[in-house]
Amino acid sequence: QSALTQPASVSGSPGQSITISCSGASSDVGGYDFVSWYQQHPGKAPKLMIYDVTQRPSGVSNRFSGSKSGNTASLTISGLQAEDEADYYCSSYTSSDTLVFGGGTKLTVL
Amino acid sequence: QVQLVESGGGVVQPGRSLRLSCAASGFTFSYYAMHWVRQAPGKGLEWVAVISYDGGDKYYADSVKGRFTISRDNSKNTLHVQMNSLRAEDTAVYYCARDGLGSGYYCDFWGQGTLVTVSP
Secondary structure (H helix, E strand, O other): OOOEEOOOEEEEOOOOOEEEEEEOOOOOOOOOOOEEEEEEOOOOOOEEEEEOOOEOOOOOOOOEEEEEEOOEEEEEEOOOOHHHOEEEEEEEEOOOOOEEEEOOEEEEEO | OOEEEEEOOEEEOOOOOEEEEEEEEOOOHHHOOEEEEEEOOOOOEEEEEEEOOOOOOEEEOOOOOOOEEEEEEOOOOEEEEEEOOOOHHHOEEEEEEEEOOOOOOOEEEEOOOEEEEEOO
């Protein structure tokens, strides 16, 4: 159950787009279309932003989108806004019927 | 609206036990699988365990297997995790989360968490 690999930090200016990657293996990210993404502001509980690779829950801005290629999933945030500054985590269903998270990425809006 | 409220956290000595609970409301609890996820201070999220909607299936992270037991009481809309043989590395905020009813796992609603500190 190794954690998925995410960059420790990314940054962008307001209005720009950024992409956060999430690398796994064929037993998790690559084997299933069950990748999800979470946003967490300091001191708050995580919030689901994307599920099943590309699906947005009701109420989540369409500025957030997800994709996957092989063993790597990605979260793209377009039209960056100050309130997007947060930690972002990917997760994936695994072949062991478990869930695995990435190490997290700190997004800074410059 | 969906509400998940964790309780039972606190300070406990290494090797001792603690039981966390999560009270659910605002949805039909017995329809949903439920997860525990933890976050050590200043660290990332770590998945702990999941239990199926009826309690028949349970899966654990390797780091807690054999020490933690997840359970549920659908008559009381409550999720539990019994944590035995606690270690310093179990210190974390523990969140309960509802599974999203998809074919794979994802957590669509989260509680606010309860802090567990394992210290002599």
